[in-house]
Amino acid sequence: MNIIVCVKSVPITTEAELVIDRTGKAVILEDTPFDINEWDEYALEEAVRLKEKFGGEITVVTVSPRDVKEVILKCLAKGADRAIKIVDRSIAEYDAYTIARILHTAIKNMRYDLILCGAQASDDGYALVGVMLASLLRIPYVTMVKGLELANGYVITVRELEEGFEEIVEVKLPALLTIQTGINEPRYASIMAMRRARQKEIISLDLKSMNLTESDLGNWIEIQEFLIPERKKKCIMLCGDANEVTTKVVEILKQRGFLK
Amino acid sequence: MRAEGLFGKEELEILKNLNFNLCLQCGKCAASCPMFLRTELNPRTLVRKTLYFTSQLTLYPPFSISEINNVWTCTTCNNCIIYCPRDVKPLNIILGLRAILLERGNVPSTIGEALENIYKFGNPFGISSLKRAEWARGLNIKKASRGSKIDLLYFVGCITSYDNRAQSIARSMVAILKNSEVDFSILGENENCCGNEVYYLGERGLFETIIEKNIERFQQYEVSKIVATCPHCFNVLKNKYKVGDIEILHHTQLLSDLIDKGMMNFSQRLNKKIAFHDPCYLGKHNNIFEEPRKILESIPGVTLLELEHSRRNSLCCGCGGGRMWYKDAGEISRPSEDRVKEAVDIGAEILAVACPLCLSELEDAVKKIGYESKLQVLDIAEVVHKSISAS
Numbered sequence: 222m223n224i225i226v227c228v229k230s231v232p233i234t235t236e237a238e239l240v241i242d243r244t245g246k247a248v249i250l251e252d253t254p255f256d257i258n259e260w261d262e263y264a265l266e267e268a269v270r271l272k273e274k275f276g277g278e279i280t281v282v283t284v285s286p287r288d289v290k291e292v293i294l295k296c297l298a299k300g301a302d303r304a305i306k307i308v309d310r311s312i313a314e315y316d317a318y319t320i321a322r323i324l325h326t327a328i329k330n331m332r333y334d335l336i337l338c339g340a341q342a343s344d345d346g347y348a349l350v351g352v353m354l355a356s357l358l359r360i361p362y363v364t365m366v367k368g369l370e371l372a373n374g375y376v377i378t379v380r381e382l383e384e385g386f387e388e389i390v391e392v393k394l395p396a397l398l399t400i401q402t403g404i405n406e407p408r409y410a411s412i413m414a415m416r417r418a419r420q421k422e423i424i425s426l427d428l429k430s431m432n433l434t435e436s437d438l439g440n441w442i443e444i445q446e447f448l449i450p451e452r453k454k455k456c457i458m459l460c461g462d463a464n465e466v467t468t469k470v471v472e473i474l475k476q477r478g479f480l481k
Numbered sequence: 482m483r484a485e486g487l488f489g490k491e492e493l494e495i496l497k498n499l500n501f502n503l504c505l506q507c508g509k510c511a512a513s514c515p516m517f518l519r520t521e522l523n524p525r526t527l528v529r530k531t532l533y534f535t536s537q538l539t540l541y542p543p544f545s546i547s548e549i550n551n552v553w554t555c556t557t558c559n560n561c562i563i564y565c566p567r568d569v570k571p572l573n574i575i576l577g578l579r580a581i582l583l584e585r586g587n588v589p590s591t592i593g594e595a596l597e598n599i600y601k602f603g604n605p606f607g608i609s610s611l612k613r614a615e616w617a618r619g620l621n622i623k624k625a626s627r628g629s630k631i632d633l634l635y636f637v638g639c640i641t642s643y644d645n646r647a648q649s650i651a652r653s654m655v656a657i658l659k660n661s662e663v664d665f666s667i668l669g670e671n672e673n674c675c676g677n678e679v680y681y682l683g684e685r686g687l688f689e690t691i692i693e694k695n696i697e698r699f700q701q702y703e704v705s706k707i708v709a710t711c712p713h714c715f716n717v718l719k720n721k722y723k724v725g726d727i728e729i730l731h732h733t734q735l736l737s738d739l740i741d742k743g744m745m746n747f748s749q750r751l752n753k754k755i756a757f758h759d760p761c762y763l764g765k766h767n768n769i770f771e772e773p774r775k776i777l778e779s780i781p782g783v784t785l786l787e788l789e790h791s792r793r794n795s796l797c798c799g800c801g802g803g804r805m806w807y808k809d810a811g812e813i814s815r816p817s818e819d820r821v822k823e824a825v826d827i828g829a830e831i832l833a834v835a836c837p838l839c840l841s842e843l844e845d846a847v848k849k850i851g852y853e854s855k856l857q858v859l860d861i862a863e864v865v866h867k868s869i870s871a872s
Contacts, residue, residue: 236609408586409593412686
């Protein structure tokens with residue numbers, strides 16, 4: 222069972238005050254820490270569990286405009302056997318289709334049974350790369366997978382639908398699955414394990430070494446403008462003892478028409 | 482089942498280096514363990530089974546991974562080491578097993594998350610380091626800067642820096658130092674996690690990284706003395722770092738010293754019955770028992786009470802060694818609740834602590850049992866602060 226896992230290095234923005242740059246078409250990320258995309262972490266864990274059960278090798282592939290060393294070492298520490306990193310500054314300007322084209326070029330001649338991608342990325346949230354890559358490779362795909370089982374050259378997957386519904390889909394291997402969070406509990410990568418992971422094979426590529434030119438990489442999506450949403454709701458802090466606060470709450474509820 | 486079934490060669494080496502073949506199986510470690518009756522953790526059987534494994538002896542029933550996983554419930558209170566008559570140090574076996582599980586990536590997710598946050602943000606909460614000194618805003622505290630020598634560094638610690646309730650310890654400490662005209666600095670945004678819980682969780686690689694970073698800071702600012710209000714920071718800085726000539730103090734030691742030198746100006750009477758709860762990392766790990774009691778007794782009006790379990794026999798609050806990030810599978814009775822009841826039983830009005838973890842855990846217990854009107858939990862710095870200012 223040879224598995225390819227596509228991972229993305231994403232900014233950790235929960236604590237960051239995001240600033241839009243002067244062009245209005247990008248967010249300034251210079252001082253923001255980066256980490257593996259959460260969905261990809263679950264995809265990698267699923268791959269490692271399959272490897273532990275059925276053997277085989279895991280190759281991690283990542284495409285990024287900036288250094289991804291930490292993310293790669295983390296994946297290798299968790300159980301991937303080798304990593305291919307495609308780093309090129311121009312990648313920052315590319316959309317999901319172009320990223321899928323780059324991944325396709327890297328993967329098309331490799332031998333694999335399964336490709337796992339995260340269902341979406343926490344930064345742009347398009348959920349497109351996985352399905353586009355599968356289409357380019359002409360292999361079947363299943364999205365939003367929250368459970369999977371292998372059986373005789375097929376993979377039986379459980380898809381997450383809305384309102385708690387589930388759909389069971391069976392596809393022939395090789396196939397691509399986009400993995401939903403919660404499918405497993407990702408393991409921890411210790412610092413020692415990350416240090417040891419430096420011994421594993423890391424292949425570094427860029428667009429030039431892959432013979433990809435501008436004409437191969439046309440975007441389908443053009444970003445018009447980034448906007449910071451206007452704050453429309455506000456939080457009111459009520460101070461005072463229980464009696465005062467209760468009186469104020471009742472007044473507010475009356476004013477808003479919730480109480481008569 | 483033989484050893485090779487459960488541990489790898491390198492993993493067995495970690496365990497073989499621990500000295501536990503003197504164990505008599507007397508069970509004092511289990512009897513004194515705050516988690517033994519609450520969870521599946523049993524230090525006595527862990528010692529026995531690990532000994533069988535490293536000696537290649539067959540064991541029935543076999544040692545299982547789920548049994549080893551119980552090591553995450555340990556609070557690292559040090560009781561098992563203190564009470565062992567044969568110097569076996571069961572805690573070290575727990576730390577060895579934690580290191581093995583951690584290297585395999587087999588860590589409870591909440592603990593893994595805290596460790597990742599420490600690696601990425603320098604604190605277990607995953608909050609930006611830029612917010613580390615927000616508690617100090619408006620207090621006019623000297624922050625370490627390039628080229629300045631620091632005589633006394635106040636190492637605030639993660640919990641005291643970020644936790645709303647614990648921040649009051651830092652503010653009280655600052656008020657006391659200013660009142661006694663002691664010159665001190667903080668590292669502010671440049672302070673990083675001390676690594677005590679990282680060490681006791683067995684994350685050796687991360688611990689090395691933290692030590693390296695912190696020692697570099699201390700050297701950069703030519704620090705002569707460090708005071709910590711958190712005994713976890715104090716313990717690791719004093720016993721696990723190799724800081725050369727830098728003197729490491731817990732705030733109870735510093736305040737006790739200020740009293741001796743006549744530099745503490747107690748201007749307010751505090752007519753309260755106060756019991757002191759010995760935090761594990763101050764008492765059981767570092768034998769500091771007298772200083773906190775001396776401070777409390779020096780405050781005009783205070784009646785110092787002794788809890789039934791005190792000093793080396795103190796009860797653990799249940800938070801140390803990374804356990805504050807561990808989620809038990811089901812509801813367990815918390816050691817902190819027993820402690821709070823003990824304080825109320827002897828008529829204490831204030832339960833004084835000297836640790837931000839104990840503060841938060843014991844205060845939660847007071848709320849949970851509904852003792853808010855009977856017992857207040859305060860850090861010793863907060864108690865002293867009340868007695869030096871009218872506010």
